[in-house]
Amino acid sequence: MMQSYDLTIVGGGMVGLTLAASLADSPLSIALIEANEPPQLTVEPGLRVSAISYASRAIFEHLNIWQHLNSERISAYKSMQVWEKDSFGKIDFSADEVDCAELGYIIENDQIQTALLQSVQKQQNVTFYALEQLGDIAIGDGEAWLTLKSTKTLTSKLVVAADGANSWLRNKLDIPLTRWDYNHHALVATVKTDLAHENCARQIFTTEGPLAFLPLFEQNLCSIVWSVPPEKAQQLMALSELEFNRQLTRTFDNRLGPCELHSERCSFPLTMRYARDFARHRIALIGDAAHTIHPLAGQGVNLGLLDALSLSQAILENLHADKDIGLYENLRFFERWRKTEAAQMIASMELLKRLFQGDNPVQKTVRDLLLLVTDKVNPLKKQFIRQAMGLSGELPKLLDKL
Numbered sequence: 592m593m594q595s596y597d598l599t600i601v602g603g604g605m606v607g608l609t610l611a612a613s614l615a616d617s618p619l620s621i622a623l624i625e626a627n628e629p630p631q632l633t634v635e636p637g638l639r640v641s642a643i644s645y646a647s648r649a650i651f652e653h654l655n656i657w658q659h660l661n662s663e664r665i666s667a668y669k670s671m672q673v674w675e676k677d678s679f680g681k682i683d684f685s686a687d688e689v690d691c692a693e694l695g696y697i698i699e700n701d702q703i704q705t706a707l708l709q710s711v712q713k714q715q716n717v718t719f720y721a722l723e724q725l726g727d728i729a730i731g732d733g734e735a736w737l738t739l740k741s742t743k744t745l746t747s748k749l750v751v752a753a754d755g756a757n758s759w760l761r762n763k764l765d766i767p768l769t770r771w772d773y774n775h776h777a778l779v780a781t782v783k784t785d786l787a788h789e790n791c792a793r794q795i796f797t798t799e800g801p802l803a804f805l806p807l808f809e810q811n812l813c814s815i816v817w818s819v820p821p822e823k824a825q826q827l828m829a830l831s832e833l834e835f836n837r838q839l840t841r842t843f844d845n846r847l848g849p850c851e852l853h854s855e856r857c858s859f860p861l862t863m864r865y866a867r868d869f870a871r872h873r874i875a876l877i878g879d880a881a882h883t884i885h886p887l888a889g890q891g892v893n894l895g896l897l898d899a900l901s902l903s904q905a906i907l908e909n910l911h912a913d914k915d916i917g918l919y920e921n922l923r924f925f926e927r928w929r930k931t932e933a934a935q936m937i938a939s940m941e942l943l944k945r946l947f948q949g950d951n952p953v954q955k956t957v958r959d960l961l962l963l964v965t966d967k968v969n970p971l972k973k974q975f976i977r978q979a980m981g982l983s984g985e986l987p988k989l990l991d992k993l
Contacts, residue, residue, distance in 0.1 A: 593744045593745060593746060594622070594718070594743075594744075594745045594746075595620075595734075595745065595746045595747070596620045596621060596622040596718070596745060596746070596747045596748075597619040597620050597621065597747070597748050597749070597916065598614070598619050598620070598621045598622070598747060598748065598749050598750075598751065598906070598916070599621070599622040599623075599624065599735075599737060599745065599747035599749070599750045599751065600621065600622070600623045600624070600751045600753055601624050601725060601750065601751065601752055601753060601754045601759070601760050602624070602625065602752065602753035602754035602755060602758075602878075602880070603623055603624070603625030603627075603708070603719075603721075603753075604625075604704060604753065604754075604755065604878070605641075605700065605703050605704050605707060605878075605892060605895070605896070606753045606877055606878030606879075606892075606895040606896060606898065606899050607623065607625075607751070607753030607754075607877075607878070607899075608623075608704065608707035608708060608710075608711050609650065609654070609707060609896050609899040609900070610751060610753065610877065610899040610900075610902060610903055611623055611711045611714065611717055612654045612656065612707060612710055612711050612714075613650075613654060613899060613900055613903035614716070614903055614906065614907070615654075615710075615711075615714050615716070617716065617906075617907060617910065618716075618910075619716060619906070619910070619916075620716055620718075621714075621716055621717045621718070622717075622718050622720060622745055622747065623711070623717055623718070623719050623720065624720040624723050624724075624725060624739070625719070625720070625721055625722070625723070626722065626723065626724045626754075627722075628722070629704075629705070629708055629721075630700075630701035630704050630705055631701075632701055632702065632705055635781075635853075635854065636664075636699055636781050636807050636808070636812060636814065636853075636854070637699035637700060637701045637702070638779055638780070638781065638814075638854060638855070638857050639699070639700040639701075639779065640697055640698060640699050640700060640805060640807070640814045641697075641698060641700055641703065641889070641892040641893075642695050642696070642697055642792070642805060642889030642890075642892075642893075643695055643696040643697075643698050643703075643892070643893065644695050644890070644893045644979070644980050644981030644982075645691065645693070645694070645695060645980035645981055645982060646893065646897070646980065646981030646982055646986065646990055647892070647893045647896045647897075647981060648695075648696060649989075649990055650896055650897075650900055650989070650990070651703075653989055654710070655710065656703075656706050656707055656710055659706045659709065659710065660698065660702060660703065660706045661702060663808060664698065664699060664702050664808050665696050665697075665698050665702075665808065666696065666697040666698070666790065666805075666806045666807050666808045667692075667693040667695075667696050667790060668693065668694055668695055668696070668697060668790050668791060668792045668805075668806050669685065669686045669687075669692070669693050669694060669790050669791070670683065670684060670685045670686065670694070670790070670791045670792075671683070671684040671694060671791065671792045671793070671794075671979070672684075672791060672792075672793045672794070672846075673793075673794050673795075673796070674795055674796070674844075675795070675796045676795055676796065676797045676798070676842075676844065680960070684975070684976050684979070688973060688976060689973055689976050689977065689980070691980070694792075694976065694979060694980060695792070695889075695979070695980065697792070697805045697806055697807060697814065700892075720739065720743070723739045723740070723741055723743070724739065724740045724759070725737060725738070725739060725740070725759060725760065725763075726738045726739055726740040726742075727763075728750065728760065728763060728764070730764075730871075730872060730873050730874070731873075733748075734746045734747060734748055734873065734917070735747050735748075735749075735750045735873040735874070735917070737750065747873075747917075748873070748915065748916055748917040749873055749874075749875065749906070749916050749917035749922075750873060750874055750875075750917075751874075751875045751876075751877060751902065752874065752875070752876045752877070752880040752881075753877050753878050753880060753899075754880055755878070755879045755880060756862070756864060756879040756880070756883050758876070758879075758880035760874075760880070761866060761876060761880050764871065764874060766866050766867060766868050766871070766876070767866070767867040767868075768864050768865065768866055768867070769863075769864075769865040769867065770862055770863060770864045770865070771862070771863050772860070772861075772862055773818075773860075773861040773862060773863060773885055774820060774821070775800055775818045775819060775820060775821075775860075775861045775885075776818070776819060776820070776821050776823075776824035776858045776859060776860050776861065777816055777817070777818050777858065777859055777861055777886055778815075778816075778817040778818075778819065778824050778827055778828065778856060778857070778858045779814065779815065779816055779817075779856075779857050779858075779859075780814075780815055780852060780853075780854050780855070780856045780857070781807070781812060781813070781814055781815075781852075781853040781854035782804075782812070782813055782814075782815055782836075782839065782850045782851060782852055782853055782854075783811055783812055783850070783851045783852075783853045784804075784811050784812075784813055784847035784848060784849075784850050784851075785811070785847065785848025785849045785850075786811075786846075786847045786848040787810035787811055787847075788804065788806040788807075788810060788811070788812075788813055788847060789806075789810070790806050791806060792804070792805055792806060793843075793846060793847075794887070795842070795843055795844060795846075797842060799819045799820060799823055800817075800818035800819045800820070801816075801818050801887045802815065802816070802817045802818070802839075802842055802843060803815065803816045803817075803886075803887075803889075804843065804846075804847065805889075812853060813847070815839070816886055817839075817842075818861065818885070818886070818887065821860070824858045825858075827856070827858075828856055828858055832851075832852050835852060835856070836849065836850055836851050836852060861885055861886070862883060863883060863884060863885065863937060863940075863941070864879075864882060864883040865881075865882050865933065865934070865937060866880070866881045866882065868926070869881050869925070869926040869929050869930050869933075870919060870922035870923065870925060870926040871919055872917070872918065872919040873917040873919075875902055875922055875925065875926075877895060877898035877899050877902055877929075878894075878895030878898055878899070879891070879895060881898060881929070881933065882894065882933040882936075882937065884933075884936055884937050884940045885940045885941070887940060890936060890940075890979075890981075893981050894932070894933060894936055897929075897932065897981070897986070897987065898929050900987040900989060900990075901925055901928055901929055901987050902925050902929075903987075904925075904987050904988060904989070905921075905922065905924060905925035909921045928985060931985075932984050932985065935984065939978075
């Protein structure tokens, strides 16, 4: 039997669930299709964490999600230290400089997804298609027809791709991508440090790429994101734990004393992706399905959460104006808005990446001076802090008061 919905969300990760949660009080009927098993929470910290911005916290608070996160697994960082290896360039950020209690929060992805899932499962207007995958889609004038691999069928006025960087839906619809290989792999792991991190997020720029230490919920635990060329990542993955610990401690300038692996290591390639279309007739793209960026500033998930809230705003505005929520002309405002924000973020990350690439002495001196100037010029520094907190650019109306 064919089921009909107003909105179908393909992908039940953080971004797709945030979109569903933001429409809890709407009259819309929503289908949510997710192919993977839900995350299983463990005592040990998960490998994948996110730097949740001040703006993203406000989104979760409004959706009544933040209150249900395990507060003991949230690490609020109040300061950031950024420096260049073997040089004088450095910059320190503090929440006090913008009269805030924190700059952001390091939280395991599984913790966030679980809290969102538990909330959305209580919504009366959401039907879950768990452990299901799309098998086919056809776009008509008035609705889209979807066939699941289980042979279930449904129709929807609007279908949203929130199914990640390798989006099945985006690929099926032949939506072109602008993409380039960053020629970097990100190695992630949890490490134990001799010295307490004191709720400070730290990042060092080396000639091979940035290395970030993100403070976790215990004072001597950090999540690392080490961006290096693919061959270097392969070497680091193959090292014994003892030798890896030595190289990590040395690369990080021994800032937190000797480091020890506290988890397995995982490495994955980094690629910039930017979909040519964020919306089409009956289709919208959000999160990694629409764009992926370099993790050096930790803004990828925050950009996706803002996509979700922005699309929710567009859907509700169309609904209240008695407009078809799936017509492309009614989605164009959302598309222009989010494409602009994503393009600006991609450009910023590329500029930072190129600025800190290489060891040419002249280039090294220029970037060190830029770091020092930014550290000393208060208005410029405050602008950088606000951008890191997710408070720059065109924000959804919900965040107007931030």
